[in-house]
Amino acid sequence: xxLMIEIQDLLYSYPDGTIALDSVDxxxxxxxFVVIAGRNGSGKSSLVRHMNALLLPxxxxxxxxxxxxxxxxxHPDIRKAIGMVFQGPDSQFIGMTxxxxxxxxxxxxGLPPLRIRELVxxxxxxxxxxxxxxxxxxxxxxxxxxxxxxxxVLAMEPGCIVFDEVTSMLDPFSRKDVLDAVxxxxxxxxxxxxxxxxxxxxxxxxxxxxxxxGKVVADASPRDVFLQHDLEMYGIELPPVVALSRMLxxxxxxxxxxxxxxxELLEALCP
Amino acid sequence: xxNLFFRYxxxxxxxxxxxxxxxxxxxxxxxxxxxxSSSFREMAVVALVFFLLVLISSTSxxxxxxxxxxxxxxxxIIFILQLFLTEGNPLFSLMGLDATYxxxxxxxxxxxxxxxxxxxxxxxxxxxAPSVMTTGIEKMLRPLPLKKLGISSFDLAxxxxxxxxxVPLLYGSFSHLRDAQVSRGLDMARNPxxxxxxxxxxxxxxxxxxxEEVAVAMESRCYQGVNRSSLNEPVxxxxxxxxxxxxxxxxxxxx
Amino acid sequence: xxxxxxxxxxxYNPGTPLENTxxKDISxxxxxxxFILIGGExxxxKSTLVRHFNGLLxxxxxxxxxxxxxAHAKKxxxxxxxxxxxxxxxxFGRTxxxxxxxxxxxxGLRxxELEEQVYSALELLGFDKEICSNSPFHLSxxxxxxxxxxxVLASMPEYLxxxxxxxxxxxxxxxxxxxxxxxxxxKGTSVIVVSHRIPDLLSAADxxxxxxxxxxxxxxxxxxxxxxxxxxxxxxxxxxxxxxKGFDVRDDIFHIDDAFSEISRVLNTKGAVGK
Numbered sequence: 001x002x003l004m005i006e007i008q009d010l011l012y013s014y015p016d017g018t019i020a021l022d023s024v025d026x027x028x029x030x031x032x033f034v035v036i037a038g039r040n041g042s043g044k045s046s047l048v049r050h051m052n053a054l055l056l057p058x059x060x061x062x063x064x065x066x067x068x069x070x071x072x073x074x075h076p077d078i079r080k081a082i083g084m085v086f087q088g089p090d091s092q093f094i095g096m097t098x099x100x101x102x103x104x105x106x107x108x109x110g111l112p113p114l115r116i117r118e119l120v121x122x123x124x125x126x127x128x129x130x131x132x133x134x135x136x137x138x139x140x141x142x143x144x145x146x147x148x149x150x151x152x153v154l155a156m157e158p159g160c161i162v163f164d165e166v167t168s169m170l171d172p173f174s175r176k177d178v179l180d181a182v183x184x185x186x187x188x189x190x191x192x193x194x195x196x197x198x199x200x201x202x203x204x205x206x207x208x209x210x211x212x213x214g215k216v217v218a219d220a221s222p223r224d225v226f227l228q229h230d231l232e233m234y235g236i237e238l239p240p241v242v243a244l245s246r247m248l249x250x251x252x253x254x255x256x257x258x259x260x261x262x263x264e265l266l267e268a269l270c271p
Numbered sequence: 272x273x274n275l276f277f278r279y280x281x282x283x284x285x286x287x288x289x290x291x292x293x294x295x296x297x298x299x300x301x302x303x304x305x306x307x308s309s310s311f312r313e314m315a316v317v318a319l320v321f322f323l324l325v326l327i328s329s330t331s332x333x334x335x336x337x338x339x340x341x342x343x344x345x346x347x348i349i350f351i352l353q354l355f356l357t358e359g360n361p362l363f364s365l366m367g368l369d370a371t372y373x374x375x376x377x378x379x380x381x382x383x384x385x386x387x388x389x390x391x392x393x394x395x396x397x398x399x400a401p402s403v404m405t406t407g408i409e410k411m412l413r414p415l416p417l418k419k420l421g422i423s424s425f426d427l428a429x430x431x432x433x434x435x436x437x438v439p440l441l442y443g444s445f446s447h448l449r450d451a452q453v454s455r456g457l458d459m460a461r462n463p464x465x466x467x468x469x470x471x472x473x474x475x476x477x478x479x480x481x482x483e484e485v486a487v488a489m490e491s492r493c494y495q496g497v498n499r500s501s502l503n504e505p506v507x508x509x510x511x512x513x514x515x516x517x518x519x520x521x522x523x524x525x526x
Numbered sequence: 527x528x529x530x531x532x533x534x535x536x537x538y539n540p541g542t543p544l545e546n547t548x549x550k551d552i553s554x555x556x557x558x559x560x561f562i563l564i565g566g567e568x569x570x571x572k573s574t575l576v577r578h579f580n581g582l583l584x585x586x587x588x589x590x591x592x593x594x595x596x597a598h599a600k601k602x603x604x605x606x607x608x609x610x611x612x613x614x615x616x617x618f619g620r621t622x623x624x625x626x627x628x629x630x631x632x633x634g635l636r637x638x639e640l641e642e643q644v645y646s647a648l649e650l651l652g653f654d655k656e657i658c659s660n661s662p663f664h665l666s667x668x669x670x671x672x673x674x675x676x677x678v679l680a681s682m683p684e685y686l687x688x689x690x691x692x693x694x695x696x697x698x699x700x701x702x703x704x705x706x707x708x709x710x711x712x713k714g715t716s717v718i719v720v721s722h723r724i725p726d727l728l729s730a731a732d733x734x735x736x737x738x739x740x741x742x743x744x745x746x747x748x749x750x751x752x753x754x755x756x757x758x759x760x761x762x763x764x765x766x767x768x769x770x771k772g773f774d775v776r777d778d779i780f781h782i783d784d785a786f787s788e789i790s791r792v793l794n795t796k797g798a799v800g801k
Contacts, residue, residue, distance in 0.1 A: 038695040040668040076493055077503050084491040087694070090440060093431075094492075096279070098404045107494040113504040120502065134281060138439065141568050154494065168694045171567050171722035172757060197696045200760075202291035237697035240761050240782055247786045253793055262764050269486035269789065270771045276644035281759065350709065450582055451616040454608040471691065475661070502668030 001029035004065065004160055004191050005051055011059030012046055012214075020046040022214040023060070030159065033192045035202040035222070038211035040237030044195050047211065048162045048178075051193070052082040061101040065159070081107065083153030085146070087165040090138060097149050098124070098140075099133040116155075123154040127181055150181060160191035167201065167250025175201070199231075200239030203260040210234055226258045243266050276420065277338050286398045290511040303520045305384050305391075311376075314383050320521070321390060330397050335345050338393030346382045353378030358457050363456040366447035405432040408499045426496045433485065437478070441445025444477045445470070529556040529579060529597075529685055529716070533588035536574055548574045550740045556685070558642070559714045561707070565570070565724040566737035568638040572720045573611075575737065579687050590684070595714070604633040607683030610762060611690045612675035622648070622665075622673055623658035629681040647679035648710065652702045668699040675703065679710075686710065687718045692727075704730055707734070725759035728780045740790070752778050761785045768792075 005028040006147040018055060021043050028034055038044045039127055053069040064081055067074040074085050079102035083105075086092050095101030106116040124130045124211040127147040132140065137148050144206045153161055158234055167175040186192045194202055199222070202208070208225045210218035212234040218225045225231070226242050238246070245268070259265035273348040278279075286294070305317055323333065355365075359373030396404070409428035452469045453459070536549040550572045556562055563611030566572050577583040578590045581598030590597040592605055607629070608614075609782045626644045635643060645655060651672045662673050675691065686707075690698050707717045708730060719728060724734060736744035736755065744755055752762045758780075765777040765785060775788045 041666045054487055054491055076495065079491055080491045086484070086488060087341065087479075088484050090443075091481040092488035094436070094489060096436070098399045100502065102399070104489075104494075107484045107501055108493040108495065110500045113500060113502060116502045117501065156492065165694070172725075173567065232697075235698040236695055237700075240759070241764065242791075243781050244761065244764075244785055247479075247782070248789060248793075251790060253756055253790070257511050262767070264571075264758055265764060266767055266771070268767065269793075270773065445608060448613075450577070451608075451610050451613065453582065454580055454603065454610075455616075455629035456603055456681065457628075458632070469618055473616055477615055478619075525527055 001031070004028050004030045004032075005193075006063045006066075007047075007050070007060070008062075009060035010047075010057050010062060011049065012050065013058050016164070019028040020059060020214055021050075024214075024216055026216060026219070028069060028160075028193065030187055031186075031192055032207065033186050033205045034194070034206040034207045034209060035198060036193065036195045036201075036209045036211060037197055037202075037236055038249065042211040043214040044211045044232070045164060046194055046214075048084070048164055048193060051160075051162055052079050052084055054084075081159050082158065083158035083161040085149050085153055085161065085163050085166050087168055092149055093145075094134060098129065098137055098151075101137050102152045102155050102162065105152055109156065119155040119157070124153040126154060126184070127151040132212050139173060141174065142170050145178050146170065146174075146178050150178075150185075154185070158190070160193065161185060162193045162195070164195045165197070167196070168199070197236060199236065199242070203239065203242075209253060210236065223258050223260060226260075232236055272408065274300050277393055278334060278336055279400050280330065280397050282329065282398065282399070283513075284398070286324060286394075288318045289514060290505045291399050291403045292411055292505065292507065293511045293515045294395055295398055295404075295407055295411065296515055298391060300519050300522050301391050302388060305387050308384075309380070311380070312485060314387075315386050321387060321394070324394060328394065328398050334397045335390050335393050339389055340394075342385075342389055346385055349385060350378040350382040353381050400503070401432060401503070403503050403505065405429070407504065407505060409499075410505070423496050424498050427495075429496070435482075436485075440481060441474070441478060444481075445474060448473050448477075527558050527593050527684075529593075531555065531578070531588070532590075534569075534575075534578060534585045534590060534734065535587045536578070537586045537733045548740050549578075552737075552742045552746060553588075554735060554742065556716055556718060558684070558716055559711050561711045561717065561730055561732045562714050562726055563717065563721045563724055563731045564737065564797075565734065566682060567722065569739075571740040572737055574727075576687055576689055576718075576720055578606060580608050580683065582608075604681060605683055606687060607678040607681055608687045609675060609678045609689065610690065611693070613678075614670035614785040617662045617670060617674055617677075619662060621651075621659050622662050623704060624659075625662050626677045626680050629677050633655075633681050639645070643680045643682060644676075647676040650671075650679065650706045651676050652706075660772065661670045664782060668695055669697045671695065672699065673704075681708075683715065685716045685718065689720045690718060690722070692721060692723065702801045724751070724755075725762075725780070728759060748780060749778050752780055 007024055010021055010024040013019045017084055024047060036044045038049065044092065046055060047190055050057060050069065051064065053075045056069055062069045064078045067078055091168060093101050094104045099120060101186040102114050102120045106119050113140060124133060129144065129147050129151060132144060137145060140148065167178055170178060182192060182194065194205065196202060203222050207219065208222040210225060210229065217234060218229045220228070224244065225239065231238055241259055241262050245256050245265050249258070250255050256268045259268055272354060296472055308314060308317060354370045354374040355368045357371050357374030357377050362370040362372050364370070370392035407433065409424045412424035417426070437462040448470055457466055457469055528651055531552055531554050534549055534552040535547065538546045538548055545637065554627055564575065565636060566570055574583065578585060578597060592602045595602055619623050619628060623644055626647060629783065630640055630643050638780050662670060664674065675688070678686065691703060691795070695703065709715050719727065728751065731748055733745065733747055734751050735742060744751070747755055761782060762777065762780050765775055765788065766773050767777050769777045773792050775792055780786050
């Protein structure tokens with residue numbers, strides 16, 4: 001697998017000296033779906049902000065497509081390669097209409113107007129929001145807002161998109177809607193890095209990385225992480241089905257193991 | 272908040288489709304004409320031109336009024352000041368101050384100047400999408416030697432655009448905060464000083480946080496303040512130039 | 527003693543072209559010490575309803591009374607504490623103490639009594655006394671939220687209304703907040719939580735109300751909820767499907783521990799039959 005993001009021995013401390021990230025090693029390959037989870041303040045947001053050079057290491061090294069983030073001349077290429085969608089719905093919009101907002105990224109790349117138009121159309125189409133193009137982003141519902149934000153990133157054709165707690169403010173229906181969009185984007189070959197503290201959203205990820213006090217404390221397939229770690233210790237709630245299957249397994253019922261979904265558990269209980 | 276205040280209304284009239292630079296230049300010409308016009312006859316011409324443009328662009332009167340209404344008090348003050356402070360033939364007397372005929376005329380003229388300026392400006396914003404306006408301004412500023420001052424025309428245009436962007440955002444957080452503090456027992460009428468404190472501190476903080484968030488969002492979408500292109504790149508066509516020329520001549524001769 | 531809402535209808539911008547009915551003929555009542563959930567999607571009217579509890583909005587028709595008084599009466603604001611979304615934005619005090627004391631001071635509390643209220647509100651949400659002299663702006667987002675909640679608790683409201691208090695909080699802070707709220711109900715305070723995550727909160731609730739496009743479409747206990755409501759907790763779905771597959775399990779369950787004991791019971795008896 002080709003390496004996309006390479007993080008080596010990353011150290012990051014805030015201006016006041018508190019350490020936010022402590023010797024983090026993480027390698028992410030092209031096309032992976034990686035979930036990063038951890039409690040508030042565990043360092044997960046700081047970590048992903050290093051991936052597109054919004055934050056720069058105090059020690060160690062972060063490189064994207066072999067370009068080191070410490071060199072300022074690499075920043076445009078790095079930010080073009082790694083798109084970022086944030087949690088806050090309103091303050092990430094720059095355009096007055098959906099269409100203008102989606103065009104903001106390609107405009108910054110200095111692309112010709114016709115090409116921008118084309119990219120905007122494709123991205124709106126992909127997120128299923130073409131009919132909203134002339135709306136003001138602020139007038140939309142939470143789920144629609146996030147889809148506009150994602151379209152804005154897609155329009156820059158990044159190889160990788162970081163989703164930083166994009167669903168934490170959404171109701172269950174919008175959450176599923178946005179999550180489905182993320183899965184579609186991954187299916188088209190884009191690398192996905194998904195930050196959350198709700199694990200039930202992401203059990204079909206390739207990898208689950210758990211952060212706590214600025215360190216990576218687990219990095220494996222979701223099933224292995226659930227099996228080997230007590231995530232409650234890190235302030236993370238297990239998805240109900242996973243928790244139930246683990247309780248049953250620990251109580252000595254055979255053949256259940258760790259079930260990731262309701263259907264898996266049903267299958268194990270009533271073969 | 273009056274959400275019709277200098278609002279853009281999408282449309283497809285000739286005015287809507289004109290190059291933004293033409294419209295901005297025409298706005299400049301109009302402002303100058305309005306300020307050098309010194310008689311009611313000239314004002315009538317300005318009014319005529321204005322109503323023609325409104326008709327052509329089929330802009331709703333509500334939008335124009337929306338821009339004027341919040342400023343009415345200001346216009347009133349200008350009128351009253353002129354009315355009483357201009358020397359001339361007395362009209363009537365109020366609390367030891369003399370209103371004059373000259374003051375009446377001058378006051379009416381002054382407030383009409385501001386009124387028409389406002390109305391033309393609202394016509395400009397109503398028929399020009401903010402991003403198109405930004406691009407227009409940016410292109411007009413580009414030949415200026417701003418680089419020497421350490422800013423780019425892109426930065427200037429973006430700054431203007433962002434300030435437009437922030438007004439509704441701040442208003443939203445203001446009403447949210449007011450509800451929150453009133454629920455915590457704040458009595459705005461009885462304790463205005465406390466109210467200003469309890470509202471302004473979080474307002475400023477919110478403004479800074481969202482400014483920072485917007486900056487991060489812009490940066491991560493590759494904003495660098497140089498060499499931007501635009502989705503709706505204005506292309507100056509012959510008909511745009513012709514329109515400007517005709518407009519300039521009309522204003523020149525009439526006023 | 528209760529909040530009583532009778533035939534509440536609310537229209538935004540009445541008499542203008544923008545007129546928009548946001549709440550339609552809502553009747554409900556909330557008693558002392560109840561833990562109430564109000565659910566519904568964005569735009570269902572939840573936030574509009576909440577603004578009627580302490581008179582920020584006045585009904586277009588119908589009545590809202592709190593302990594027999596009209597909800598917009600001045601005394602009501604002290605009885606009904608309302609906490610809006612993202613309450614961390616409303617902090618403004620130089621110190622945590624000053625901020626938490628703002629509400630109770632406005633309602634006339636002074637001296638020792640004031641201090642006691644501030645300390646006990648902070649303690650209930652898991653803070654030490656030392657935090658009082660810190661600036662609230664140096665806390666983490668989750669802690670700022672809890673301080674803001676303490677600011678409402680310190681006024682000792684009889685009814686505490688919270689709009690989406692859990693969104694964006696991690697498991698730890700959620701647990702702290704949830705147990706603090708439960709504790710309040712045992713002291714007789716009514717807690718009203720507006721949330722779009724009803725399934726996650728079912729085990730804490732006494733009653734649930736669901737709004738849809740301004741209509742009250744459901745009102746009942748958690749057990750009623752899992753029988754009738756449109757979106758169910760995953761655990762309930764699991765139990766229902768097991769039952770469909772012929773297992774004799776209860777399907778009105780939404781708590782993991784209950785599910786565990788039900789499933790173990792069935793598996794054990796099944797195992798015994800197998801032997």
